[in-house]
Amino acid sequence: MSNSRSRRRKPRGKSGGSSSSRQWRRMDLHLHTPGSSDYQESNASYLDILRQAEIRGLDIIAFTDHNTVAGFAAMRKEVEQLLWLEELGRLDLEEQRRLDEYRRLLEKILVLPGFEFTATFGFHILGIFPQDTPISFLEHLLLTLRVPLESLSQGSATVGATADVLTAYRVINEAGGIVIAAHANSSNGVAMRGLDFGGQTRIAYTQDPNLHVLEVTDLEKRGRYTTRRFFDGSKPEYPRAMRCIQGSDAHRLLRESPNSKSLGVGDRVTEILLREVSFEALAEVLKGSDLSLTRPYRGPANPIDFVQLAREEGESIVQSFHASMAQRGGHQNRVLRDVCAMSNGNGGTIYIGVSANPKEKPVGVRDHNGAIERLQTAVSNKLTPEPNVHIDNLPSQGKQIVRITVLPGQDKPYAIEDNLFYIRDDTETSLAVRDEIVRLVHTGHETSQAEAALPPLPPIGQLAPKITDAPSKVVETPRTGVEIVKSEKRKGTYYHTVRDLRNGNLIKNVTRSSARKLWHYAITKVEENGAPKAAEIAWQGNIAVLHVRKKNDNVWYDLAMREGDTIHYFYGVTDSGLNENWLSLIEKAQ
Structure with missing residues (x-):
């Protein structure tokens, strides 16, 4: 079941960035099978699941049964048995038909093994692995996470005392898996939305470096209170912007009714911009920091404009917009001030060629490749030390927008022309005053003896009462x-x-x-x-x-x-x- 991917589909949307070889692909990384004890259609076959994935136009799926890989193992065993019979020349017509169908579908759809692990206190975590990962290796991982041996074939969401959330993140990541917090904003989710406690725990569970992605149920919603907006890096206690995707968490082939909460295969789909359909390319994107490479799939509707979505969210401490970067009029200097300020803070994203008003049409940047080179030169020449930025371009309403992704600085404070220190305060960039410069120096040299001797910050009830x-x-x-x-x-x-x-x-x-x-x-x-x-x-x-x-x-x-x-x-x-x-x-x- 090597599942080679020699055939390539036509792209389903315009490519973001400068690479024309990448294509938008559809994925659903949260599918249950009859290997889960709570699967709702016991008569469904694994071929039925693959056929439904094909009908929904999916390129990548993952089998993620509760605390087991029994479902993926059963499908793999069935295919291997059919291949063995074929080699012996003992296939009957029905078996030949099933093997041919498996070959066709596995050539068309990348099927990945995984599991939905239940951590301590009931939090759910998805681990996704390469398609050729041995079943014994995955079962060993589950045993390492303290899933009882007798539970490995049961597929139950309840397995008693297991490993904690942070240990699960680390173990799955170190094993080469993609770590996804399942339905993070709802029941059994690590974001603990709606609970009046757990602030520090929520921070740890959603900002851990071994966690790659948050799966959410409100990805297609707009507004200030969505999970994606909460974890966009604008909150000081949640400085790491988290990629949010959606998955069906399907426990059946088809949704029972339009209003049913029990979804079917492909009812919540994420599109991902990939160089090829492979686990390696998938992991490269999901473990990367370019959040524009994934988006909710909305059927035949127009593809999501990532720049427009950012404009609708508005300016924030980690996001700014500039209609122009021309030197004349000081526009380039204002862009560089934002780069400096975000480097002194938690990082952020700057869009050039578009105003902050989502109702205005984008102006665009005519020679975006030349603009990117000029910006790279200006950042290198005018900012000290040189900040960690990535500059590329994205399409929006037929125009090319230049995007600067600023990573949090590791060598603060950053300055323009050696002596102009800027900070970001909500939606504004301002010159830092003396006490703020002192704090930036303290942050950049917190291990030095001189800074260690500084008096502690005066608390309000220990800073966060x-x-x-x-x-x-x-x-x-x-x-x-x-x-x-x-x-x-x-x-x-x-x-x-x-x-x-x-x-x-x-x-x-x-x-x-x-x-x-x-x-x-x-x-x-x-x-x-x-x-x-x-x-x-x-x-x-x-x-x-x-x-x-x-x-x-x-x-x-x-x-x-x-x-x-x-x-x-x-x-x-x-x-x-x-x-x-x-x-x-x-x-x-x-």
């Missing part, structure tokens, strides 16, 4: 916006200490005239109105919404939180900085 306002309900401080920690008047001018809620850093001696946009807003509120009185605040437990400010599609919140006798006021908080408790409160207030 956890306020209990109901049994088992924990509230953390927002992760975007600012707090005015202290204000004092000197010679008629107020000087403020501002806390950046993204990282807890304190910036001292900020005045109303020197403050940048968000700080200026917060300082103006404090100087003109003072802090609201506690008795006048509409508390919901220990938290409250003070004010909601909207502009176009952007929304900012002013919030309050009680910690004992102390009240903290947070200004300019965005959705990306809020956990479920805050979001629930805001939904009630609107």
